[in-house]
Amino acid sequence: MRFGAAITTLLALNILALMLSLGVGSGGYDYLFQVISGNADDTAMKIVLDYRLPRYLMAIIAGASLSASGCAMQALFRNPLAEPYVLGVASGASVGAALSVALSMETIYSRIGLAFFSALLTAYVVYLIGSSSKFRDQTYAILLAGVAIASFFSGLTSVLIYFSAQSMHKVVFWLMGSFSNPFIEEVFFALPITIAGLAYLLITSWNLNALLLGDEHAAAVGINVERFRKSLIAVVALLTSTTVAISGVIGFVGIIVPHTMRILVGEEHQKLLPSTILLSTAFMPVIDVVARISTSGELPVGAITAMLGGPFFLYLLMRRSV
Amino acid sequence: MKLVVKGVTVTLGSRDVLKGVTFEVGEGELLALLGPNGSGKTTMLRTIFGMLKPLKGVVLLDGKKIGSAEEAARKLGFLPQDTPLANLKVIDIVMLGRTPYLSGLKRPGDEDYRAAMEALREVGMEDMADRIFSELSGGERQKVMLARVFAQQPEVMLLDEPTAHLDIAAQIEIMEIIRSKVEEGKAAIVAIHDINLASSFATRILMVKNGKVAYAGRPEDVINEESIRNVFGADVVVRRYGRGVYIAPKLRVPNGLKRVHVICGGGSGREILHMLREAGYKVSAGVVNVLDSDWEVAAELGEVVDEAPFSPISDSSHRKNVEIIENSDAVVLANLSFGRGNFKNLQAAMHAANLNKLVVVDKTPFEGRNFVGKEAEKLYREILGKAVVVKREEEVLDAVRKLLG
Numbered sequence: 001m002r003f004g005a006a007i008t009t010l011l012a013l014n015i016l017a018l019m020l021s022l023g024v025g026s027g028g029y030d031y032l033f034q035v036i037s038g039n040a041d042d043t044a045m046k047i048v049l050d051y052r053l054p055r056y057l058m059a060i061i062a063g064a065s066l067s068a069s070g071c072a073m074q075a076l077f078r079n080p081l082a083e084p085y086v087l088g089v090a091s092g093a094s095v096g097a098a099l100s101v102a103l104s105m106e107t108i109y110s111r112i113g114l115a116f117f118s119a120l121l122t123a124y125v126v127y128l129i130g131s132s133s134k135f136r137d138q139t140y141a142i143l144l145a146g147v148a149i150a151s152f153f154s155g156l157t158s159v160l161i162y163f164s165a166q167s168m169h170k171v172v173f174w175l176m177g178s179f180s181n182p183f184i185e186e187v188f189f190a191l192p193i194t195i196a197g198l199a200y201l202l203i204t205s206w207n208l209n210a211l212l213l214g215d216e217h218a219a220a221v222g223i224n225v226e227r228f229r230k231s232l233i234a235v236v237a238l239l240t241s242t243t244v245a246i247s248g249v250i251g252f253v254g255i256i257v258p259h260t261m262r263i264l265v266g267e268e269h270q271k272l273l274p275s276t277i278l279l280s281t282a283f284m285p286v287i288d289v290v291a292r293i294s295t296s297g298e299l300p301v302g303a304i305t306a307m308l309g310g311p312f313f314l315y316l317l318m319r320r321s322v
Numbered sequence: 323m324k325l326v327v328k329g330v331t332v333t334l335g336s337r338d339v340l341k342g343v344t345f346e347v348g349e350g351e352l353l354a355l356l357g358p359n360g361s362g363k364t365t366m367l368r369t370i371f372g373m374l375k376p377l378k379g380v381v382l383l384d385g386k387k388i389g390s391a392e393e394a395a396r397k398l399g400f401l402p403q404d405t406p407l408a409n410l411k412v413i414d415i416v417m418l419g420r421t422p423y424l425s426g427l428k429r430p431g432d433e434d435y436r437a438a439m440e441a442l443r444e445v446g447m448e449d450m451a452d453r454i455f456s457e458l459s460g461g462e463r464q465k466v467m468l469a470r471v472f473a474q475q476p477e478v479m480l481l482d483e484p485t486a487h488l489d490i491a492a493q494i495e496i497m498e499i500i501r502s503k504v505e506e507g508k509a510a511i512v513a514i515h516d517i518n519l520a521s522s523f524a525t526r527i528l529m530v531k532n533g534k535v536a537y538a539g540r541p542e543d544v545i546n547e548e549s550i551r552n553v554f555g556a557d558v559v560v561r562r563y564g565r566g567v568y569i570a571p572k573l574r575v576p577n578g579l580k581r582v583h584v585i586c587g588g589g590s591g592r593e594i595l596h597m598l599r600e601a602g603y604k605v606s607a608g609v610v611n612v613l614d615s616d617w618e619v620a621a622e623l624g625e626v627v628d629e630a631p632f633s634p635i636s637d638s639s640h641r642k643n644v645e646i647i648e649n650s651d652a653v654v655l656a657n658l659s660f661g662r663g664n665f666k667n668l669q670a671a672m673h674a675a676n677l678n679k680l681v682v683v684d685k686t687p688f689e690g691r692n693f694v695g696k697e698a699e700k701l702y703r704e705i706l707g708k709a710v711v712v713k714r715e716e717e718v719l720d721a722v723r724k725l726l727g
């Protein structure tokens with residue numbers, strides 16, 4: 001697919017996703033049209049701007065962060081199955097959130113705050129352990145450290161949930177990922193971090209191409225690989241910690257979206273990364289709409305992406321190469 | 323332009339991988355680094371590029387140390403040994419060579435694109451710019467990687483085994499591309515395992531052993547049986563053609579085997595030598611002239627008493643030949659021609675016949691191969707009387723077996 005055509009299509013899909021996200025729900029599109037035409041009453045304004053808009057923004061923030069991070073991690077680890085959570089941020093955030101419930105710190109801010117910092121701390125510990133190991137290939141050591149720490153923390157999370165049985169449903173639902181009722185403050189917290197992180201990834205997408213050829217080849221064209229890897233890991237940790245703290249663990253987006261775009265526009269990151277971001281900002285709000293309307297209550301977004309992720313993995317397996 | 327490596331010592335872990343290495347390369351030089359696995363060739367290239375910092379010593383380009391990684395990438399084109407199979411387009415990979423010339427935002431311009439296309443043209447891959455790298459053959463991939471190096475427009479290329487895992491045609495093509503780039507006024511340091519290839523293309527050779535320079539000089543001065551034994555610990559036969567050399571393994575024979583000496587020349591002993599050697603005998607030959615086709619075979623398979631090319635057999639060579647005959651369990655006189663120059667070989671055969679250990683291959687009439695005269699004919703007839711006579715080379719093995727019981 002031509003890059004220009006891909007971008008145009010993706011932009012159209014984004015507009016569609018925006019309309020769906022702001023329009024679907026009780027009262028339907030009437031509220032949206034009232035807001036657009038400027039003669040909306042308080043209820044319409046509240047539903048569209050205070051309820052649906054933050055939700056939409058959080059969906060695109062999470063989608064863009066996770067898919068761009070996944071894309072970067074797949075290049076860094078030269079592994080098609082690398083995902084944004086390889087640094088252990090998901091399990092780190094889970095422990096933090098479970099801890100906040102276990103300690104009866106019941107405000108939403110304490111949960112987000114604890115999740116955010118424990119996710120960042122986990123990523124840092126994973127990096128420290130990985131990069132100081134005796135492994136010849138540090139990149140793989142980091143990957144393995146991430147797996148080890150993630151499994152330890154998910155065990156810890158289960159124990160915490162077990163002992164705080166009363167309030168566990170909150171954590172369990174959060175763990176599966178959701179965009180339900182985000183506060184606009186959360187969006188304002190996440191938005192600048194996300195924009196800065198994505199800008200960094202887009203600018204350094206050139207270096208990601210070099211990483212595909214291996215650390216030594218990247219160094220051979222003058223890239224300071226050690227420094228780049230550090231900053232890449234820091235940026236991805238920041239992006240995913242932010243998202244996971246607010247929206248919980250949304251799996252597979254970081255794999256499905258980059259791989260879909262790899263198939264369509266190729267592996268060159270100057271094209272891959274922006275189109276991955278645009279696909280995810282169209283994809284994630286649509287998934288959220290499905291989560292909202294498919295039952296009388298609300299399905300966890302993470303459960304829907306996971307159900308899409310399984311078949312998608314099988315599709316990747318059937319392909320000649322990934 | 324001159325790259326100077328002066329007294330460089332590099333320690334990795336607790337091991338000194340390079341120990342006081344000193345050499346230099348200038349324009350138009352293709353320096354081949356030869357040495358066994360683990361001798362420090364790759365470490366040398368990495369150190370020159372600046373990826374490893376020497377404990378002692380310096381690397382200077384035109385008298386100056388190379389500063390940043392970007393400056394190194396503009397002046398030195400480093401090609402690591404292994405390349406993963408990326409699904410990038412060929413042109414995207416070659417464009418990576420422009421990285422050290424890009425500004426902070428890493429947006430390449432037309433000039434960068436032109437340089438990349440020019441580099442692809444130099445390796446003969448300009449038609450493949452839009453192909454996917456991982457779908458190319460091994461040789462094509464290596465040409466793309468060379469184009470990436472060329473796109474960096476370096477003064478000195480540092481190439482780590484650029485011909486590894488390639489077929490012979492691709493090996494030669496890669497080396498020719500490197501050579502023509504060097505002839506444009508660049509320099510190349512190429513770590514390589516193939517001694518034949520190195521001696522064909524290198525202007526100079528550096529043989530490295532245990533992190534030290536063991537031999538340095540022109541291929542014809544450096545590549546010989548002694549240097550290869552010292553550096554690689556391998557026994558080989560070295561043959562020269564023009565400036566190049568051809569090395570072949572010297573086969574090891576288990577000790578305590580019976581020894582058969584073959585009097586031959588002009589290709590008459592080739593088949594016999596191979597046959598005996600394959601049957602497990604320790605073989606020797608003599609006296610043959612250096613560069614004679616029998617000499618080549620004998621040198622490869624065992625010991626050989628030789629004489630300078632086209633020279634008559636000297637007394638000392640003859641004495642050596644007789645000595646070997648006395649120490650051999652059997653002697654074969656091949657179906658060779660005799661002239662004044664090698665008449666002594668017939669006398670040596672007589673000596674063997676008198677010791678009752680001679681097999682004669684009497685394939686073609688002696689008159690046809692006697693350029694000495696009556697004297698030789700008389701001697702030959704006498705030899706036939708005392709030896710086991712066979713009519714064809716194929717029968718030699720049986721005759722020798724019978725003779726040795």
